[in-house]
Amino acid sequence: MSKEKILNYVNGKWVDATSGQSQAVVNPATQEVLAEVALSNTDDVQRAADVAHEAYLEWRKVPSTERIQYLFKLKTLLEENLDALARTITLECGKTYNESAGELRRAIENVEVACGIPTMMMGSNVEDIARGIDEHMIRQPLGVVAIISPFNFPGMIPFWFLPYAIATGNTVILKPSERVPMTMKLALELIAKTGLPDGVVNLVNGGKEAVDAILDYPAIRAVSFVGSTEVARYIYSRGAANGKRVQCQGGAKNPIVIMPDADPELTTQIVADSGFGCAGQRCLATSLVITVGEAKAPFTEALVETARARKVGFGLDAGTQVGPVITPESKSRITGLIGKAIDEGATALVDGRACSVDGFDNGNFLMPTILDNMHPDSEVAGTEIFGPVLGLMHAADLDQAIDIINGARYGNMACIFTESGGAARKFRNEADAGNIGINIGVAAPMAFFPFSGWNDSFFGDLHAQGSHAIEFYTQTKVIVERWPKEWSRRF
Ligand code: NAD
Numbered sequence: 001m002s003k004e005k006i007l008n009y010v011n012g013k014w015v016d017a018t019s020g021q022s023q024a025v026v027n028p029a030t031q032e033v034l035a036e037v038a039l040s041n042t043d044d045v046q047r048a049a050d051v052a053h054e055a056y057l058e059w060r061k062v063p064s065t066e067r068i069q070y071l072f073k074l075k076t077l078l079e080e081n082l083d084a085l086a087r088t089i090t091l092e093c094g095k096t097y098n099e100s101a102g103e104l105r106r107a108i109e110n111v112e113v114a115c116g117i118p119t120m121m122m123g124s125n126v127e128d129i130a131r132g133i134d135e136h137m138i139r140q141p142l143g144v145v146a147i148i149s150p151f152n153f154p155g156m157i158p159f160w161f162l163p164y165a166i167a168t169g170n171t172v173i174l175k176p177s178e179r180v181p182m183t184m185k186l187a188l189e190l191i192a193k194t195g196l197p198d199g200v201v202n203l204v205n206g207g208k209e210a211v212d213a214i215l216d217y218p219a220i221r222a223v224s225f226v227g228s229t230e231v232a233r234y235i236y237s238r239g240a241a242n243g244k245r246v247q248c249q250g251g252a253k254n255p256i257v258i259m260p261d262a263d264p265e266l267t268t269q270i271v272a273d274s275g276f277g278c279a280g281q282r283c284l285a286t287s288l289v290i291t292v293g294e295a296k297a298p299f300t301e302a303l304v305e306t307a308r309a310r311k312v313g314f315g316l317d318a319g320t321q322v323g324p325v326i327t328p329e330s331k332s333r334i335t336g337l338i339g340k341a342i343d344e345g346a347t348a349l350v351d352g353r354a355c356s357v358d359g360f361d362n363g364n365f366l367m368p369t370i371l372d373n374m375h376p377d378s379e380v381a382g383t384e385i386f387g388p389v390l391g392l393m394h395a396a397d398l399d400q401a402i403d404i405i406n407g408a409r410y411g412n413m414a415c416i417f418t419e420s421g422g423a424a425r426k427f428r429n430e431a432d433a434g435n436i437g438i439n440i441g442v443a444a445p446m447a448f449f450p451f452s453g454w455n456d457s458f459f460g461d462l463h464a465q466g467s468h469a470i471e472f473y474t475q476t477k478v479i480v481e482r483w484p485k486e487w488s489r490r491f
Contacts, residue, residue: 006037006181008044008205009188011051012198017044017206023178028094028324029314031362037181040206045173045213048202052144052171053219055199060141060169062197064118067167073194074163075111078104078187085186089155090315092180094323094364095278097316100155107159109447113466114163120470121168133482139474141169142221142245146214148175148235150227151326152281152386154183160451161224162201164469172201173220177227179326181205215239222472224464225249226283229384229410229456236459247460247472249453251384252412255288256441257401257427260295262417266439268302271390271417274441276310276368279325280388283457284413284435284442287385288374290393290401300349300372300392307350307368307390313357324364325387331364334387338369341380341391346371352388376404384410398423406432411454413443434458 005022007014017038025035040048059067078085082104089100125136145165149157158174165172176184188203204210214220215238222245225235229250239246256271274286291299313320325331335353342348352367366388374381374391381391395401405414415437416427424438434452437443445451450468452458462472 003033004035006035006185006205008038008040008048009203010048011202012192017041019044025092025179025182027091028326029360029363034092035182037178038205039178040204040210042209042213044206045204045210046217048173048204049144049217049219051199052173052202055197056143056171059171059197059200064121064167064169067169068115068117070194070196071111071115071163071167074191075108077190077193078108078111081186081190085155085183087316088182088186090323092182093151093154094326095315096320096323099278100315103153103156106444106447107156110159110465111163113447114167117167120467121474133480136479136481138477138479139168140477142473142475143170144173144220145170145222145224145473146173146175146220148211148214148223148225148227149177151177151179152278152283154180155187157226158184158187160464161469165473166200168470168473170473171199173204173214174201175204175206175210175214178205178207211235216242221245232459245472247462247464248458249451249464250457250459251410252283252453252457253288253382253384253408253410254284254286254413255290255405256286256415256417257290257292257398258295258299259398259416259418259420259423260293261419262295263419264298264302267417268299268306270441272303272306272310275390276307276322276388279322279366281325281386282442284444286415286441287389288381288391288393290395290404292395292398292401296394303390304349304370307370310368312355312365312367314360314363322368322388325366326364328364330386331366334366334385334389337380337383337385338371338389341371341374341378344375344378344380346374346380346391376407382408398426402427402430409456412457413437415440415443
């Protein structure tokens with residue numbers, strides 16, 4: 001039986017890519033082909049951008065108070081369809097149902113925040129900057145903006161951008177990861193139900209060719225990207241060279257420091273959830289645990305015990321805690337990196353490479369893995385593994401732990417577990433990362449805060465979400481104003 005084809009959504013209609021090319025969408029737990037996705041070419045992208053530009057000329061004139069009415073409707077529709085969306089995420093991405101539902105709640109949060117646009121995009125003014133002269137700053141939309149998203153949060157990440165972009169008066173080209181296009185297809189069906197004018201949000205499926213067309217086409221004024229560091233750097237350079245506004249969130253290798261006074265049970269639970277949740281395929285997953293001083297022995301033992309007890313399986317089965325990783329290639333890359341870490345001198349306290357799940361012989365499953373005595377200078381310690389693997393390191397004191405963190409290339413997140421306010425304060429002040437957790441394992445900012453990656457985890461200046469999104473999707477205009485007749489009449 002032929003599978004459903006995931007089409008593009010352009011100007012309010014579902015259309016095939018003119019390229020005639022497509023790719024299979026595969027369930028990572030079974031290798032079952034779920035659908036085919038259209039792979040757009042340059043023409044497809046340019047056509048969608050032209051349509052979006054036409055729509056922009058009208059959309060920017062719609063009052064912000066009216067623009068947000070579509071978002072209020074969308075919030076309700078997302079809530080009503082949360083179950084269908086969450087199941088789709090689990091089927092195409094592999095994570096557990098609860099993880100899928102959780103990311104959708106984060107998506108909805110961003111829609112809620114963007115409903116405050118009339119207040120959030122307010123300008124500023126100063127009366128009488130000179131006698132009879134006033135000055136104002138207003139915010140205006142940019143035009144057509146593009147969103148390019150990764151596979152690991154098919155439901156949430158497009159919503160870090162989309163609600164803000166349209167609420168501020170821009171129109172959108174959305175290109176989801178070609179590995180997980182089904183979730184945004186469902187989301188676009190919901191967006192269509194809100195009655196949003198045609199052309200305001202357009203879905204263009206595809207891979208590198210579609211991305212390159214986005215980066216090169218002048219009608220697209222800004223690009224928001226989330227994905228691996230290598231691609232982030234490429235997109236930032238090429239987009240900026242073409243005069244676009246670009247924000248690129250990249251990969252990560254997140255450290256957690258455990259102090260000797262950390263709460264044993266809570267810390268172990270939270271660290272394991274952070275490292276093994278979403279099968280480690282989270283840009284805020286912990287992948288390095290640095291125990292300080294006497295924390296070494298008890299926390300090593302507790303983490304080993306917890307890793308062994310995690311239930312790996314199909315994400316829609318009750319009780320599953322760790323789903324599959326996205327592709328067989330990804331699984332073999334992860335097993336290769338575990339092998340390399342051992343070659344580099346680490347000890348596998350729990351080795352999750354041999355993993356089978358009853359009834360799912362073809363799934364890309366891995367058990368949680370714990371690698372002890374990782375050396376900070378080893379290649380694997382500096383490599384994003386993106387699987388359920390925790391590397392352990394040990395430091396004599398907090399200063400040494402912070403030195404290890406600040407010597408690394410990424411800066412997405414760093415966390416500390418302690419009962420000491422002094423240690424926590426020192427850590428948040430000195431650790432070189434943009435998202436800090438204190439007794440928190442996944443320090444994901446709420447929608448009204450920016451998602452603040454640093455260093456090789458981010459290229460640009462304005463991040464996703466909240467006030468940064470408003471800044472990113474608007475350009476400021478300053479007006480200096482004098483009314484001579486009125487001035488001479490009054491004075
Ligand atoms: P990826 O970089 O392979 O793909 C991301 C997007 O870029 C996809 O839409 C893809 O089609 C496109 N793309 C891929 N290769 C390209 C190329 N050579 N040229 C142009 N476009 C290309 O990332 P992924 O594997 O889908 O996602 C996982 C990565 O994303 C991890 O590194 C993870 O840390 C990162 N991530 C970062 C954040 C963050 O906020 N910093 C959040 C989620 C995921």
